[in-house]
Amino acid sequence: MKKVFLSLLVIGTFxxxxxxxxxxxxxxxxxxxxxxxxxxxxxxxQTPTSSTAGGSGQTTQPAPATSASSSQxxxxxxxxxVADAFYGNVQVQAVITNGRLSDIQFLQYPTDPGHTSEVxxxxxxxxxxxxxxxxxxxxxxxxxxxxxxxAFQQSLQVALQKxx
Numbered sequence: 001m002k003k004v005f006l007s008l009l010v011i012g013t014f015x016x017x018x019x020x021x022x023x024x025x026x027x028x029x030x031x032x033x034x035x036x037x038x039x040x041x042x043x044x045x046q047t048p049t050s051s052t053a054g055g056s057g058q059t060t061q062p063a064p065a066t067s068a069s070s071s072q073x074x075x076x077x078x079x080x081x082v083a084d085a086f087y088g089n090v091q092v093q094a095v096i097t098n099g100r101l102s103d104i105q106f107l108q109y110p111t112d113p114g115h116t117s118e119v120x121x122x123x124x125x126x127x128x129x130x131x132x133x134x135x136x137x138x139x140x141x142x143x144x145x146x147x148x149x150x151a152f153q154q155s156l157q158v159a160l161q162k163x164x
Contacts, residue, residue, distance in 0.1 A: 080155030
């Protein structure tokens with residue numbers, strides 16, 4: 001009787017764990033991440049306006065009022081620092097075109113098989129899109145990827161400081 005009870009307990013625990021994992025993974029939608037080495041598979045979600053042609057140093061943009069979003073960046077490609085995201089490192093390159101953040105390339109990001117790569121494939125495009133939209137490293141953390149979000153912010157902030 002003891003062996004039967006123990007066997008049922010083990011099977012029940014396994015079933016509970018399997019259902020928990022299935023419900024957790026079905027709540028997350030997969031978003032493809034551009035493979036490393038590709039320059040830009042996702043175009044910026046907005047088109048830059050040519051309101052800086054007069055050389056005033058100011059841009060008109062619907063971004064939040066932060067010091068990084070109201071200043072114009074120097075054109076070029078700037079590499080951020082390597083930041084620890086617990087499951088791996090995050091390092092980004094910020095591409096500045098016409099004084100605006102136009103692209104973010106991921107040089108390093110967590111890629112361990114399983115849940116880690118799934119989280120990266122979901123969080124990184126969201127972080128990239130929001131940073132380009134805000135023209136700043138000030139982005140909301142992605143739920144379930146807070147360590148990756150913080151590391152992204154740290155690396156991008158260093159890159160954008162170099163661009164000022």
